[in-house]
Amino acid sequence: MSAVEGLRQVEMLMERAARDAGRDPAAVKLVCVSKTHDGAAILPVLAAGCRIFGENRVQEAAGKWPALRASHPDIELHLIGPLQSNKAGDAVRLFDVIETVDREKIARALADEMARQNRFPRLFVQVNTGAEPQKAGILPGDVKDFMQFCRESCGLVISGLMCIPPAAEQASPHFALLARLAAEVGVSGLSMGMSHDYALAIALGATQVRVGSAIFGART
Numbered sequence: 001m002s003a004v005e006g007l008r009q010v011e012m013l014m015e016r017a018a019r020d021a022g023r024d025p026a027a028v029k030l031v032c033v034s035k036t037h038d039g040a041a042i043l044p045v046l047a048a049g050c051r052i053f054g055e056n057r058v059q060e061a062a063g064k065w066p067a068l069r070a071s072h073p074d075i076e077l078h079l080i081g082p083l084q085s086n087k088a089g090d091a092v093r094l095f096d097v098i099e100t101v102d103r104e105k106i107a108r109a110l111a112d113e114m115a116r117q118n119r120f121p122r123l124f125v126q127v128n129t130g131a132e133p134q135k136a137g138i139l140p141g142d143v144k145d146f147m148q149f150c151r152e153s154c155g156l157v158i159s160g161l162m163c164i165p166p167a168a169e170q171a172s173p174h175f176a177l178l179a180r181l182a183a184e185v186g187v188s189g190l191s192m193g194m195s196h197d198y199a200l201a202i203a204l205g206a207t208q209v210r211v212g213s214a215i216f217g218a219r220t
């Protein structure tokens, strides 16, 4: 299957999942995860109309997106991977949405850079819903305090929450937890669902799903 065929299938299944859940399909955005794929692989997906892309490394994105943006200025680029504070400036410059705000140091660095550059990417807080020691993200019990820190100490506007459920568990309790936390802290964005579980995430309220291999094929 080509990437464009994969894209069409994902779009169709997203629409079906939204309708089955009684939701407006237009309320769920597809973030095409293009990490590891070069510009030549991305161009057909751009030509097919996709404008929202996700990358997990700042350096990789810096290498390939400026050229693609020059020909497609309406691209919306999401950072979905971990951010080091010394890369906050590059991240603010390159990305339109940063989904991985996951500690105080990053929140402060982003606030400083956004003021310096007068550029304001939308921000999501990453939540470690499974409390996995090796995984980034704010623990569920700390989300309220962290949101308060972002808003009151850093003056940041947070648009939503993001999670990556543990690989070996059912995703639905994690998606439901993220939705509950978002309601508690008063944000509407819910970034959840990947290639194998985006339909489930849509049923549980996702406003954006992050889909890579179902579009581009398995990463090597």
Ligand SMILES: *Cc1c(COP(=O)(O)O)cnc(C)c1O
Pocket: 033, 035, 056, 080, 081, 164, 194, 195, 196, 210, 211, 212, 213, 214
């Ligand atoms: C790679 C990645 C995805 C996409 O994963 P697929 O299983 O290929 O759809 C989604 N979210 C994050 C954070 C990722 O790193």
